[in-house]
Amino acid sequence: MTGNNRLSAQVATGMFLGAAAGDALGWPQEARGGLVGGQKERDRAQPHMTFRRWIRHAGHYSSRYRDLVEPGEYSDDTQLLLATARSCLAGDRWWQRLTEVELPTWPLYQRGGGGAVLRAAAAWASGRPPWDSGNSARAKDALAKYRNAGANGIAMRIAPHVLWADTPHALVQRVVRDGIATHGHPRALVGALVYAFALRHAAQAQATHGFGDSIEAAAGGLIDVDQILPELPVGWATSSELDQFAGAWRDTNKETQQLLDIIADSVHQGAMSNPETTLERLGCTDPKVNGSGTVTATAAIYLASRFAARPQGGLLTAAFLRKADTDTLASMTAAILGGLHGIDWLGDLALTVQDAAYLTKIAQRSHARTVDFGHWPDRPSRQSREGLKLTLLSASTNEGSEKPHEFPDGRRFRIADLETLDDRILRARLQLSDGQTVLIDAPRPSNPPVLGRAVQQPARRHDDSGVHTVSNHGSAALANEDPAPEAAVVLAARSLTRSAAFYAQLTGRDIPVRSGTARVGPGLLLQQKPADTPIDTASVSVRITVGLLADVARRLGLDNERIPSSPEEVLEIKDPDGRTVRVSQRHAGVGRDMD
Structure with a gap:
């Protein structure tokens, strides 16, 4: 399949990184996010384009525990967006990949997942769709919950479909087919459709995007129910259930049009309108409706339109809106703004969000429409999870x-x-x-072994880059560093976040920051030092081997004259602390880290 020529790779990357950054920025502020300290602690936070470390209550009520969330870590919103993107890479079998592999696996690693998607994922893991739950009282209750699921769990994950759909009709088909896998109420589906049409328009328009254009484009997602019914699978509902669904769909279209009228009126008022007032009118601060698919979609479209010329303002308004579903609202808002502006406006957020390199890679593969079925597990999902x-x-x-x-x-x-x-x-x-x-x-099992951060060897994934060695040209340079388990060298960093982002760009892989350290490779650990601590960088150099020097130059945005013309050359650059980093290209035949 050929690539999507109407959209640039930069737009795709902006959508994915924007969505993840918005998710990570807004997650601590989410009213249902479980922040330790509750609303009082959320009110202390100031709107800044900076990730922060925070602690949340996780687990079920009977088994609560404290979950430390490191700066830039994302929640279920981005997890499901990535699951959708991987499914799309399966080409014509994307829906099978989503329902047979991705959704059944997701509950294992979900963070902050919503009830509707968790229940649907459990159904798919048991080998049945959520609309075929059985005749027991418990099964009938699960079916009722599915039919009434109208939250924003579809809209937050559909960005990949925008990259794969050539026509509006194809986009409708993909969004509806994806959506019914987890949600059965029109509010979830209509919200996802209007958002998908707005996102598609923003990504295609870019420089020609006009004031309020996203709102007009979103109205194109108000699809007549007669065009939707043929897209539903055989056996999805009884005749009477389809009649109820059709009536609810028409009512939801009317409700959504009213929401679009509200935001259109506010956008046309320009600076005279108050964003918080408009968001309150939409229902964003009402806990009874602020997680609705239609409310979140129209709110994200509004913020992206209202702040199209000042994208950071739109993201911050979404991420710090009091008593709102801030992670999803910020994620969806930033995805549209990323489609309009790429990633530059995100600043350090684009570099320091969890899995930044992976997000970039899968966005570019989605843009190129690279069909890759990947490995489909042979064992049943339940057996694999136990294993x-x-x-x-x-x-x-x-x-x-x-x-x-x-x-x-x-x-x-x-x-x-x-x-x-x-x-x-x-x-x-x-x-x-x-x-x-x-x-x-x-x-933990009974009589557990003694744990801690015992396993320190970092995962080395299948990529083209890695730290090869660290050269120390003067032992005094590292003499005062605190040793770390299984790390040959520990280097001080004035700004650990910035240094980790630099080495992530350099190597093309994610380098998470945890507990004041960041592991670049098996032998190199970065460690945060106080800003006023002197760091001797003149006597230390870092040597790294990569698959292709050209890829490194591209990721770092180097000028053409600095790109080595021969694989035998060595690229010399400075890290944020002034140390010399010498990058050489791996010789052909050298094996990769993981097959």
């Missing part, structure tokens, strides 16, 4: 932690880190073979 738990428990005894294993969705993984939370939960940080980072939390 994963056994693997992690085995690794907690420090046995086999460095061996690559198979994730239930068919990807390979290595265990990058193990720790315990509240002395009750075993947390494994996994680095998957394609570059994504996931966290698996599970109750």
Whole structure:
């Protein structure tokens, strides 16, 4: 399949990184996000384009534990967007990939997932669709919840379909087919459609985007129900259920048109309108409706239109709106703004959001429409999930932690880190073979082994880059560094976030910042130092080998004259602390880290 020529790779990257950055920025402020300290703690936060570390309550009510969220880590919104993107890479079998592999696997690593998607994912994991739940009282209750699921769980994940659909009709087909996998109420589906049409227009318009154009484009997503019914699978509903669905669809279209009229009126008032007042009128601060698909979609479209010329203002308004569904609102708003402006306006957020390199890669593959069926797991999903738990428990005894294993969705993984939370939960940080980072939390077994951050060997994924060696041309340069387990060298960083972002761009892989450190490779750890601490950088140089020097130059945005003309050349650059980094190209035939 040929690439999407109407959209640039930069637009695709802007959409994906914008969505992830908005999610990570708004997640701590979400009214239902579980922030320790509650609303009082949320009110203390100031709107800044900076990620922060925070602690949330996670788990079920009977087994609550404290979950430390590192700066830039994203929630279920981005997880599901990526799951959708991987499904789309399966070409014509994208829906099978979504329902047979991605959704059944997602609950294992979900963070902050909504009830509708979790229930649907559990149904798909058991081998049945959520609209075919059985005749028991429990099954009928689950079916009723599915039919009434009208939240924003579809809209937040549909950006990849915008890149794959050539026509408006194709986009409608893909969004509806995707949406019914988890939600059965028109509010979820109509919200996803109007948002998809607005996102598509923004991505295609770019420089020609006019004031309020996204609102007009969104109205194109108000599709007559007679065009929707043929897209539903056989057996999706009884005749009477279809009649109820059709009536609810027409009512939802009318409601959504009223919401679009509200935002159009506000946008036309320009600076005279108050964004917070408009968002309140839409229902964004009402806990009874602020998670609705139509409310969130129209609010995101409004903010992207209102702040089209000042995108950071739109993102901050969404991410810090009091008592709102801030992670999803900010994610959807920033995806539209990313479609309009690319990534430059995001600043450091684009570099420091979790899995930035992976997000960029999958956005570019989605733009190119690279069909890759990947590995479909052979074992049933439930069996694979149980096998994963056994693997992690085995690794907690420090046995086999460095061996690559198979994730239930068919990807390979290595265990990058193990720790315990509240002395009750075993947390494994996994680095998957394609570059994504996931966290698996599970109750510790009885008589557990002694844990901590015992497994420190970082996951080394299938990519073209990695730290080769670190050269120390004067031992005094590192004499005062605090040693770290299994790290040959620890280098001080004045700004750990900026340094980690630099090395992430350089190597093309995500480098998470955790507990004041960032692991660049098996032998190199960066460590945050106070700003006034002197750092001797003149006597230290870092040597790195990569697959292609040209890729490094492209990621760093180097001028053409600085790009090496021969694979034998060495590229010399400075890291944020002034150390010399010498980058050379790996010789042909040298194996990669993970197959």
